[in-house]
Amino acid sequence: MIIKLAPQDIRRYNWYIWRTVIGCLALFILLLIVTYFGLFGSLPTFRDLENPKSNQATEVLSSDKTVLGTYYIQNRSSVTFSQLSPNVVNALIATEDSRFYEHSGIDFQRVLSIPLLNLIGKKQGGSTITQQLAKNLFSGEVARNPFFRFTQKLKEWIIAVKLERRYTKQEIITMYLNTVDFGAYNTFGIKSAARTYFNVTPDKLSPDQAALLIGMVKGPGYYSPIRHPDRALNRRNLIMGLMNKQGFLSDGQLADLKQKPLNLNFNPISHNDGPAPYFRAVLKQEIQKLFRDLNIAKSDGTPYDLDRDGLKIYTTIDATMQQYAEEAQREYMPILQAQFNDQWKGVSRWKNVKNFKLLLDQGMYRSDRYKQLQAEGKSEDEIRQNFNTPDSLELFTWKGNVDTVMKPIDSIVYSKMMLRNAFMSMDPTTGYIKAWVGGTSFENFKYDQVKMGTRQVGSTAKPFTYAVAIENGISPCTEVENVPVTITGYGSEPWTPKQSMGDFIPGSITLRKALGYSQNYIAAYVMNEVKPVPVMELIKKMGITSNVPPYPSIALGVFDASVFDMAGAYSVFANHGTWTEPTFILRIEDKNGNVIYTHTPKVVQAMDEQTAYVMTYMLKGVIEDGTGSRLRYKYGLTNPIGGKTGTTQDNSDGWFMGITPQLVTGVWTGCEDRDIHFRSTRLGEGANSALPVFALFMKKVYDNPALGIKRNVDFDAPKNGLNITIDCDAYKQQQQGTGEVDKKLGF
Structure with a gap:
């Protein structure tokens, strides 16, 4: 049945429809108007539109503009x-x-x-x-x-x-x-x-x-x-x-x-x-501190947020050198770890490691597992039971992380027995840090050993004492009888250093040879002549920020220092006596490209140019015919390189400091706790535990001409010549001509 509507009915229904449409449109326009004026919440301002907010990652860039990583939410x-x-x-x-x-x-x-x-x-x-x-x-x-x-x-x-x-x-x-x-x-x-x-x-x-x-x-x-x-x-x-x-x-x-x-x-x-995860972690902390100390903030006064504000941080790190440093560590450390494990195979740690139970307890207390169980309200007995109950765990190995089932307390033992390694290389002239490896696995061991950690430096401190003697006009050809020395007047007990008989060179030897073979008696003899305070003052001028007490034992490196500071200190020898602050930040830009910070390194004349040059000559002796000679006979690096090995008491720390005219590098190896260490000096000494990482790095660097690090560049002699004789044959003739005999350094 079809209903036929009258014209007036059609007009009436059309009016209803149009009235509804117009009403909805008017309501919609009204809603738009009230929305525009903020009835349903404020709208972004013109400034907001010009600067829309978004969580934007901050980029860390290397010197060649490679993105090393980002900080982000x-x-x-x-x-x-x-x-x-x-x-x-x-x-x-x-x-x-x-x-x-x-x-x-x-x-x-x-x-x-x-x-x-x-x-x-x-x-x-x-x-x-x-x-x-x-x-x-x-x-x-x-x-x-x-x-x-x-x-x-x-x-x-x-x-x-x-x-x-x-x-x-x-x-x-x-x-x-x-x-x-x-x-x-x-x-x-x-x-x-x-x-x-x-x-x-x-x-x-x-x-x-x-x-x-x-x-x-x-x-x-x-x-x-x-x-x-x-x-x-x-x-x-x-x-x-x-x-x-x-x-x-x-x-x-x-x-x-x-x-x-x-x-x-x-x-x-x-x-x-x-690349460089340890470096990026330290960099973030340093920049946050920098912004606080210098009151660097956004235009509205709010502080910068590295995770959200899209900054660009331009660093001195060379992406290729960083890669080579990480590769050198990955290449050698598994070999060294195998040597370490073999020494401890079948040996009871409870009997042979001092305070081993205390070390395990400390490791347990610091672990995330302990903190989580504590947060859950577990008692101490329940937590210890948990740590002694086998569980599925992930462990770090040099072949990659592995899943295994073991007691959590045994995983702490495993971690304690893992060797750590830190590496830093820098340009001694500009102070620019080129490579930074703060540890062996950032995912598993977050603590940075380049800048944040300090360890006893051992014999790598000896050049500081010799430098004071050189600065007082003493030739490296001066001969001293290699006999025990006792120093009194500093503390209640006299100090007599020990010397490993396996490395001992009897008779009268030159200072250069004594440094090259790391002879403790002669280092102590020189310290007794120059006195501790001038040595301590020189060490501080060379950029060591940790505590260095003015005692004779600093000649043998009984103080702690970071790889960061030690590399900076050794750069003084390669840089004509000038300490240029180790630098890793070039500039920081906001997300719009505006420069908000530029770094200018501090510069200090730590020693005169002649002393620095003579010290490079002495440090080359370590490599040519001393404790660092495997750099030449095993790794084939026969070009001008100076260096110094270092091994601390009980082989707890192995060091190698290497210097060339264009790069100064510091390497440290040891366990998390000093009480866990190599059981023999043959394997634990710096020549075996640290030097090879330097050698592998330098071979890669030298083999890449694009990096501009040349093999056969030697250290520059002072422009005004030398007043100190470094030719030992000529020195002997001088001594014989004057009838003098080296009994005392004489100042």
Whole structure:
């Protein structure tokens, strides 16, 4: 039955419809107006739009602009439009907003078509790229409450229009791609995504790679190529199909690209990954302290946040040298660890390690496991029982971490018996640090041994005492009888150093030979002549920041110092007597490229140029015919190199300090606790435990001409010549001619 309406009824119903439409439109406009004026919460200001807030990772860059790592809450790094591959832009537009270049933030044609498309089963989102950007930057998480989501949507529309008025289309595309979440390991932004999934920069992304990443935007977890490769592949092909429809790919290109596998080069980025993790950890602490001490803050007075503010930190680290240093450690330390383990095989640690139970307890108390159990309210007895109950654990080995089942207390024993190693190399002229390896595994042993840790320096301190003698005009050719020396007047007991009889050289020998073979009696003799205070004062002028008591025993290195300070001190010998502060920060820029800090190294004239040069001659003696000679006969480094080995009491610490005109390097090896050490000096001495890491590093450096470190460059002699004779044959003739005999140094 058909009901025929009268004309007046039709007019009346049309009026109802139009009144409803007009009312809804008026209500919508009213809601937009009140939203604009902040009824549903404040909108971003003009300044906010010009400086949109996003958690942006701070980048740490090497001297050759390689990204060493990042500090982040969200692993996000920004790019400019010129750094984007056209494939990324095309994939984004084809997928998310095909009319992007035609609308002004809101695509009303698309909005009006949504109800019709949903009716026929084709789901389509109404948000343009600009609206999605507005949501990413200013709206936060999507509200679950329908009313709040509606008001949130109104805000996004208004912000989108504002963004379109403030920015170009290219800038909006770039900002959007810098804010998108790509899932794995907290990866945000196209730059981090390109590096994480394909290990390339965004400008190098191919069409299939771009399609995969853009496909993840809809659901980074659901379309993860790591967890769900089949879904990711189908989604990638769908995106490429859309690119084909938009004319960004030809039919032939689409067919070929669909046949390609995902071809991931997955490089998950975490704070533990990448080169120089110990350096980056120390760098972060140093910069935070620097900002506090110098009151460096943002324009609004709030402090910089390294995890959120997208700074760029330009460092002195050379990425290639850093790689060589880490490779040298990885190459030698497994060999040394095997030697160490063999010495302790079948030996009871309880009987042969002083205070071993105390060391285990300390290790237990410091462990995360102990703190967690304590936080759970476990008693001391329950915690100890837990540590003595086998459990699934992950252990560090030089072949990679391994899963095993063992008692947690035994894992502490295992950790205590692992050798640690630290390495730093620097340019003695500029003070620029080129390589920094603070430990053997940052993931497992977080403590940095380059700058944060100090250990007894042993015989590497002897050159400081000899330098005072040289500065007083004594020739390195001066001969001294190698006999025990007792020094009194410093403390209640006389001090008589010991000398290993295996290394002892009887008779009268020159100071150069005494240093080369690390003879304790003659070092003590020189100390008795020059006195402790001048030696202590020189050590402090050479940049040692730890406590150095003015006692005779500092001649043999009974004080503690860091690898950082020791490398800086030895740079004085290579740098004509000038101490240039070891430097690792060049400058810091904010996210807009404004320089907020520039570092200028401190410079101190620690000794005269002649003394420094004579000391390089003496230190070359260590390598030519002394305790460091294996550098020549085993590793083939016959070019001008000076150095000094160091071994502390009970072989607890092994040191090697190496100097060339262009690089000064410090290496330390030992266990976490000094009471755990090599059981023989043959293996525990610095010549075996530290020198080889230096040797392997230098061989790699010399073999790469691009680094500019030349083999056959010798130390520069003073411009005004020498007043001290270093030719020992000529010195003997002088002595015979004057009838003098070296009995005392005589000052």
